[in-house]
Amino acid sequence: MNMNPFVIALLGYLLLASPGYAASLLITNGTVFIGDDAPSSQLDILIKDGLIEAVAGDLSAAPADQVIDAKGRPVTPALFAGITAAGLSEIGMVYEAVDSRLNELFTGLMHPEFDVRKAYNPLSSVIPVTRIEGYGYSLLMAVSGDRTISGQGSLVSFDGGFDSFDGKTAVYINVDGYSGNKMGGSRAAHWMLLEAIFDELTVDDEDLRLISPAGKAALRTLRRDGLFVFHANRASDILQVLAFSRQHELDAIISGGQEAWIVRDALAESETPVVINALNNLPGSFDGLGARLDNAALLHESGVTLLFTSGETHNARKLRQVAGNAVANGLPYEVAMAAMTSLPAEIFGGRPRMIAPGLRADVVIWSGDPLNVTSAADRVIIDGKLDPMTSRQTELLKRYLPTDPGLGRAYINP
Template identity: 30%
Template sequence: MIRQFLLCAATALALAAPAAAQDFAITNATVATGDGSEPMENATVVVRNGRIVAASAGASAPAGMQVIDGAGKWVTPGIFSAVTNLGLSDVAAVSDSNDEAASGSPFSAALDVAPAINPTSQPLIVARADGITRASIAPRPASGIFGGQGAVIDLGADPEPITRARAFQVVALGEYGARLAGGGRTGTYAWLDNALREAIAYAAGRWQGEDAMLTRADAKALGPVVSGEQALYVEVERASDILQVLKLTRDFPRLDLVLLGVSEGWLVASDIAAAGVPVIADPLDDLPSGFDQLASTQSNIGRMRDAGVTVAIGRMAGGTGEQPRNARQYAGNLVALTRIPGANGLSWGQALATITSVPAQIAGFGGQLGTLSAGARADIVIWDSDPLEVGSAAEAVFIDGVRQPVDNHQSRLRDRYRDLDESDLPKAYDW
């Protein structure tokens, strides 16, 4: 029995061991580097030791290197899903399987999603099969306006998904934050201001626990935020709220702000650009779903980018957070907007960048992820056609130069039932 257990354990460790990065070249493909430039025809991508060596048109593969013929295919960086819940829930409506929020917890800012992320979660595996290679995983504020500390992960088929733990802190303002803070925006701003000041006091050794609103753990967790070592992701929609958030840097000049949602961002785009604050916007906000989104328009992202704002697609609520595979379709919608009179969209290259290099840059991985530039980590997807078209599919997914499995529960169900005839159906089927 002991020998059998040891053999099983050894087998499990062997299966869990990460595969070695491959050296290979993809040739004859349509290649988009993810940096905002337009796709290149008949191009080659070269990978060594898990890193991009080159991506250029007309080049050939180095002698002796494994070659993947990309004729008729498209090659892009892996999709970087900005602000999602992948790995935190299997069935969102089943509370026992959902770790997105901890509404009954005595902690808020101190909550850390990294230990809760499940790399074998089916939604995560399905997302990998659709070309998502990295993601910023964000907790949802519930026990207070702070949600806790998010993490950046890779979606590889190994037991260690964390690329960077405690990568950012999440706070909710606007209507949602007001509900959490006692029913009004006044409570939200007072709570936020007090929390940041208590964090400064804690870091300076002047924090008095008996007189503080924050727990010791929360005050400690906010220390990297007030020092600028950890980004503060602020969920905010209304133009006036956006301006108030930008003013936070007057009292807390080291804050590294990122705005989430930003439905009315186009109204104050010049202010956001002047402040140098990046945005992760919800591309679906073309009609208001609340009073802080009355000026919603699908031209929001295009208008902000025209004003000089750094914009990525993503957000926890709605289709990009809960269904991050939809991000490609939404990026394609932004391209289509350029053909509608009076609308503001993006070029194809700019749209791809909103789901590859820009979210990677916002997450602190500029030049290293979300791009096919030399030296970047080799997160690569080979597509059967234009990846911003609805009908396209990923044919091969690489993370750090390692080809990933793309089978999942959905694909196995498809394969099981696609070619069945009636004699193969369960006997209870005709009940």
């Protein structure tokens, strides 16, 4: 199809003139946390064609299509939103809007080949709601259903892409007491079944009883190249995970970890990362009787690699509060910032998530301290583009809280 040269020129002008697009963008006078555990520095950041071109003390002379003066405000990489089902769960009580779990599947088998990435919807309203709060990526999870092995996921970027997955494939395994009740009434059944499943990796396909041939192939690949995310809170369950992972040579990660501080020396020795909600200080079940607010600080002091998750998808933006409470209870600030920015990408095998030359420009300018609940994301830049800072929530706000007196009474704020 031939297109009029005038139309081509007009489209190019409109693209360049749109508020979210700038071929080059300069952020000046920022208090920049580059994403590791180093203190902040006063730096300028030059972004070109979606990548960070330069980071230095003074880039004011550098040509740029757009300049944003941070005026000393904090600047960070886009944050990690924790382990979520963003893009998989729209409304929990509406069955066609939830694609994050296997439940009552007719086969009766374990399905480690179940991959939630095939159902990921980047147009979900959850994505922009989370993104405009300063979050750029998440670990996409297969939610616990009625199987010990929930399924596969990986890192995903909140850039609106249909194939924005990154890093190693992770398989999710639940070994807590709640899920044990669904597997014969005891958490011991988890380990009985897991041992039997791993034994089936060496048998012929026609002799498989607990997994399918596709599941066998997937588990072999995961064992070689993937990550095993075990959900466990009780100290004894965590030790069981460590023993099982050592026996089967698995690259394991603990999710939950309310009693991880009790076995922190064993976690440090095995170099097993732990993903916790640092707000857990009261037992929500008998699995977390030992929950305490300084869990994060104790784990860090013992040399355990630490990440955060809120345990929520629709309120993943509250994760800053989780990290802030960990700092308030003894975790060093810079360690918390690394756990919210670059460290999750490193642990889960993704691309680097830092503010450094040559890396993708996913950057946030904050109104104040990113770990303070009174602060907010002022500007969000994903893939070098300024986010319009709109979501379903902001659009509903504009619709139902207008100031135009010409609208009907239902649209007027009383």
